Amino acid sequence: MNAGTAGRMNARTAGRMNARTAGRIDARTAGRIDARGRRTAVAVLVAAGLAVTGLAVTGCSAGDGRATGSGGDGRVTGPVTVFAAASLTESFTRIGKDFEAANPGSRVTLNVAGSSALANQITQGAPADVFASAAPANMATVVEAGDADGTPSVFARNQLVIAVPGGNPKAVVGLADLTNPGVKVALCASQVPCGAAARTALDAAGVALTPVTLERDVKGALAKVKLGEVDAALVYRTDTRVASADVTGVEFPESARAVNDYPIVALKNAPNPDGARAFVAYVRSAPAQAVLAEAGFQAP
């Protein structure tokens, strides 16, 4: 079991347990044990057990029997689970809504994280329909594990910019400025795509930089800029677009040397294979490409 998946599952189930079961058990036991004593307590325990099992069973049957496949008119229905790189959060949220509007009865669920964590979750058997990665390397992990249905295709490209707080207080205009004394820089860890790209760009510029932190994904690096804890971070151009006024993106020429290709693929063990293929096709269609372009992505 992959720890990433475990964490996510924990969070989900814990949330559900808290809301439905745990609360109910607490309320009941607290209310009744005093009143009627041991037999009731046992009965409540059994009932609670049944409630938990019941939840699990419902969960399973919902998973197995969920309506998948195309409707008579070629439209797709049922849930489509999309594992998407963190940098796709905003654009895929919009594309997902547009997809739902174009396919009544469909529901797009996004699981957003670092591409490498997502690739790990998929190869460990997470029930996903589509994988959209921020780098070919993580897609290769999934393809090599035999989890891809068909060949991945590149649907967007992204470049790095230097994210600085609004107004650019440290007057950063290029990578070289990041080594100035008193400039704190956040990078992504080299294990995730934005970190690998940052490394490539810094090497291309011949800049030796010691960051104060190596963040787990691009949103983590951006958050440190937003909170004012660092003076600059290397993030994707698309991230500074959505971050609004408190963050400005400074373009730098070396980013052309570290362009990230974003591949997408339908997954072999997709619970909703028709939905998966339809979503991949939709991401490559004109309306979705327009959303991506508006977010700051370049066309493939």
Place this chain on the structure above:
Amino acid sequence: MPAALLIPAGLGLLFLVLPLAGLLIRAPWTTLPERLTEPGALTALRLSVQTATLATALCLLLGVPLAWVLARVEFPGRRLVRALVTVPLVLPPVVGGVALLLVFGRRGLLGGWLDSTFGVTLPFTTTGVVLAEAFVAMPFLVIAVEGALRAADHRFEEAAATLGASRWTTFTHVTLPLVAPGLAAGAVLCWARALGEFGATITFAGNYPGRTQTMPLAVYLALETDLESAIVLSLVLLVVSVGILVALRDRWMTTA
């Protein structure tokens, strides 16, 4: 013994132990020695043990007096204070990290003043790691010690007072020894929680090898590229923590 208790008890134990078995089964035993001696792993382990120990010390220093106040001093709003103490327990650690940034960060309520007056910045430092761990772990200590204080027999303290002991002497010579088992249990829980801390640490202190990258952070990032390496790191953390906990338990808790 009623089956109605034994069966769920057994299931509960299985539920807790099976994931551990999963780690052991998937561990790459053949390459284990070379992975263990990788310098990155040992650096992260050393940092984890150091910061968790310092965080526990900080929790003892601040948490025991807090527990004493909660258990022994009548004041209006005590229930509210007690509830506030448990806030870090229910707060998602990542939110705790953001909250710490808003207070101790460069632009934070206290952090800005610390920076301009003393030139001290806490985020991205090892001290920041200790703070993040102490924030998340202190409730465990306070709750354990407060419980022990409430359960302790007041008459010993009253006897000490009638024999002329000052309040401070009573506290150090009568109260503390009385609650020693609870104190030890609380400290151990606190240490264990600090050792496993991830969310608040990576949010408040960031992640940099040798300075703020503790074992849980190293495990998370190893997971990004190399599942086996992540499993090895997790096992090391488990073995060290369980080893230390067992050793402490034998020394303190059984004699107390």
